[in-house]
Amino acid sequence: GQSLEQPSEVTAVEGAIVQINCTYQTSGFYGLSWYQQHDGGAPTFLSYNALDGLEETGRFSSFLSRSDSYGYLLLQELQMKDSASYFCAVRSFYNQGGKLIFGQGTELSVKP
Amino acid sequence: DAGVTQSPTHLIKTRGQQVTLRCSPKSGHDTVSWYQQALGQGPQFIFQYYEEEERQRGNFPDRFSGHQFPNYSSELNVNALLLGDSALYLCASSFSGEKLFFGSGTQLSVL
Numbered sequence: 001g002q003s004l005e006q007p008s009e010v011t012a013v014e015g016a017i018v019q020i021n022c023t024y025q026t027s028g029f030y031g032l033s034w035y036q037q038h039d040g041g042a043p044t045f046l047s048y049n050a051l052d053g054l055e056e057t058g059r060f061s062s063f064l065s066r067s068d069s070y071g072y073l074l075l076q077e078l079q080m081k082d083s084a085s086y087f088c089a090v091r092s093f094y095n096q097g098g099k100l101i102f103g104q105g106t107e108l109s110v111k112p
Numbered sequence: 113d114a115g116v117t118q119s120p121t122h123l124i125k126t127r128g129q130q131v132t133l134r135c136s137p138k139s140g141h142d143t144v145s146w147y148q149q150a151l152g153q154g155p156q157f158i159f160q161y162y163e164e165e166e167r168q169r170g171n172f173p174d175r176f177s178g179h180q181f182p183n184y185s186s187e188l189n190v191n192a193l194l195l196g197d198s199a200l201y202l203c204a205s206s207f208s209g210e211k212l213f214f215g216s217g218t219q220l221s222v223l
Binding site: 033042 | 116145152153154155156157160168170202204210211212213214215216217
């Protein structure tokens with residue numbers, strides 16, 4: 001089977017750095033994606049790691065290590081608007097057509 | 113560009129009824145996927161449509177069916193509604209690659 005594990009909640013203060021981890025069990029996949037979802041809103045794409053290593057997009061960075069079955073999303077210079085749920089997701093080799101498997105999500109609360 | 117639009121935004125039904133949800137993909141996108149998201153959970157894949165055909169299906173019963181039209185818009189139909197079908201239903205469109213564009217969803221409540 002395929003599963004992704006994330007912490008359910010993370011709390012941090014404005015201006016800080018926070019890391020949201022994602023560990024997975026899947027026999028093979030194309031890459032690891034991250035999505036952000038504000039309450040009642042649409043999930044929005046943040047980043048995608050096709051290869052091992054770090055991808056940086058502004059204040060957000062994402063990392064993948066296939067050998068460790070592990071990835072993370074790093075948010076820097078936290079802002080109140082970053083309070084949201086964050087989901088990691090994978091598309092396995094055996095799911096032609098783009099079925100994404102999502103983790104349960106991590107609710108990030110940014111405090112003043 | 114309007115992005116992915118879904119209608120209606122909210123819906124209340126009773127057990128046993130049938131419901132149809134609608135989705136218009138982002139301009140230029142030809143692939144539509146539907147997801148079910150229960151409160152506090154990640155989205156669960158229902159099925160995906162491409163070229164008016166169901167290309168892939170998740171672990172959902174046959175009560176869940178769909179359709180894609182020549183203009184790439186799509187419908188999700190759920191028959192014989194159960195209380196457990198209460199959830200946020202998300203539509204996502206894509207053209208190629210890994211990035212999905214999601215709509216804001218339809219919040220379905222089954223009483």
